[in-house]
Amino acid sequence: MSLPANKTSLLESFFDQRSYAKKELLLTEGQRCFEKFFIVKGCVQLSYLRQDGTEQTLDFALENWWISDFMAFAHGGISQFSIRAVERTEVLAISAAHQHALLEQVPELHAYFHLMFQRAYAASQMRLRYLYEFSKEELYLHFLRHFPAFTQRVPQYLLASFLGFTPVYLSELRKKFVS
Amino acid sequence: MSLPANKTSLLESFFDQRSYAKKELLLTEGQRCFEKFFIVKGCVQLSYLRQDGTEQTLDFALENWWISDFMAFAHGGISQFSIRAVERTEVLAISAAHQHALLEQVPELHAYFHLMFQRAYAASQMRLRYLYEFSKEELYLHFLRHFPAFTQRVPQYLLASFLGFTPVYLSELRKKFVS
Numbered sequence: 577m578s579l580p581a582n583k584t585s586l587l588e589s590f591f592d593q594r595s596y597a598k599k600e601l602l603l604t605e606g607q608r609c610f611e612k613f614f615i616v617k618g619c620v621q622l623s624y625l626r627q628d629g630t631e632q633t634l635d636f637a638l639e640n641w642w643i644s645d646f647m648a649f650a651h652g653g654i655s656q657f658s659i660r661a662v663e664r665t666e667v668l669a670i671s672a673a674h675q676h677a678l679l680e681q682v683p684e685l686h687a688y689f690h691l692m693f694q695r696a697y698a699a700s701q702m703r704l705r706y707l708y709e710f711s712k713e714e715l716y717l718h719f720l721r722h723f724p725a726f727t728q729r730v731p732q733y734l735l736a737s738f739l740g741f742t743p744v745y746l747s748e749l750r751k752k753f754v755s
Numbered sequence: 756m757s758l759p760a761n762k763t764s765l766l767e768s769f770f771d772q773r774s775y776a777k778k779e780l781l782l783t784e785g786q787r788c789f790e791k792f793f794i795v796k797g798c799v800q801l802s803y804l805r806q807d808g809t810e811q812t813l814d815f816a817l818e819n820w821w822i823s824d825f826m827a828f829a830h831g832g833i834s835q836f837s838i839r840a841v842e843r844t845e846v847l848a849i850s851a852a853h854q855h856a857l858l859e860q861v862p863e864l865h866a867y868f869h870l871m872f873q874r875a876y877a878a879s880q881m882r883l884r885y886l887y888e889f890s891k892e893e894l895y896l897h898f899l900r901h902f903p904a905f906t907q908r909v910p911q912y913l914l915a916s917f918l919g920f921t922p923v924y925l926s927e928l929r930k931k932f933v934s
Binding site: 626646647649650657679683686689690695698700702703707708740 | 801803805811813814824825826828829836858862863865866868869872874875876877878879880881882883884886887888919
C-alpha cells in the first residue's frame with residue numbers, strides 16, 4: 577500500500593529520510609522505540625535476542641511495508657525487538673510525536689493506517705494458523721509457493737531462523753524441493 | 756477501547772445487535788465472512804478445524820474487543836476460521852458494506868480503528884515472540900500472570916487448546932503451579 581501521492585510534499589516534512597547499510601540496525605532491542613519505518617527500498621528483519629545470544633528472526637518487511645515494535649511505539653516504551661537491514665535499505669522514519677502532528681493536519685491518513693494495520697493483523701491471524709497447522713516441511717513449501725521473490729532475496733540463514741529451522745535442515749529441504 | 760459515546764445512536768443504525776448461546780457459532784469456517792463483531796458482553800473463541808476433525812483454538816475475544824477473520828472480511832472471502840461463543844455472548848455485528856457506509860458518514864472512526872488494529876497487531880508481535888521464546892510451561896505461567904481473569908473464565912480444555920497443550924498436560928501444570 578503506497579502513501580497518498582497528493583500529500584507527498586506535506587508528508588516529507590514529517591518524515592526523516594534515511595539509508596541503512598546491510599546489517600545496520602534501525603532499532604535496537606532494549607532501547608526506547610519512538611519511531612516507525614516505511615520501507616522505500618530494501619528489506620529489513622525484525623528479531624529478538626534469545627537467551628543463548630543468537631538472533632531469532634520473527635518477521636521481514638519489504639518495500640511499501642511499515643515496521644516497528646508497535647507496542648513500544650504506541651507507548652514510547654522499551655523495544656522488545658531489533659530491526660536490522662537485510663540489504664542496503666532506504667526508509668522514511670516518523671516519530672510518534674510527528675505522526676501525532678501529521679494526523680492532526682491530515683486526518684484522512686487514519687483511513688490509510690486503518691487498512692494497513694487491518695491487513696497486517698489479518699496476515700498475522702493466517703500466520704498463527706500456519707504455525708499451529710503446518711509441519712516444518714509444509715511451512716517451508718507454503719513459504720516457497722506464496723513468497724517466491726522473498727525466498728530468493730533473503731539470505732538462507734535468516735530464512736531458516738524465521739521458519740524456526742536450523743540452516744542445515746533448511747539446506748536439506750532445499751535439496752529435496754528446489755532442483 | 757470502547758466506541759465513541761457521542762455517536763451511539765448513529766452507530767446503532769449500522770450495527771446488528773445479537774445474542775449467542777454458549778457454544779453457538781458466530782462465523783463458520785468455509786463460509787463467506789462479511790461481518791466483524793464487537794463483543795458487548797461475553798467471550799468468544801477463534802478456531803480452525805484440524806485435519807483430524809478437532810478444533811484448534813487460536814484466539815479469544817472478551818468485552819470491548821473486535822473479532823473476525825479479517826482477511827476474509829476485507830475481501831468478502833471464505834473464512835479460514837470459526838468463531839464460537841464460549842459463554843452467552845452479546846455482540847454488535849457490522850457488515851463490510853455497512854462499515855463502508857458508516858465510515859463515509861463518520862470518517863473519524865478510521866482513527867478509532869487505526870488505534871484498535873495497531874493494538875491488536877502489536878499484541879500479535881508479542882505473542883509471536885512468546886511462541887518462539889517460551890517453553891510450554893513458561894507460556895502457561897506467562898498467561899496466568901498476565902491474564903488471570905481470563906484463565907478463570909475460559910474452560911480448561913479451551914485454554915489447553917489455545918496454549919497448544921493436551922488437557923492432561925494443562926491439568927498437571929495447574930497442579931504444579933496453582934495451589
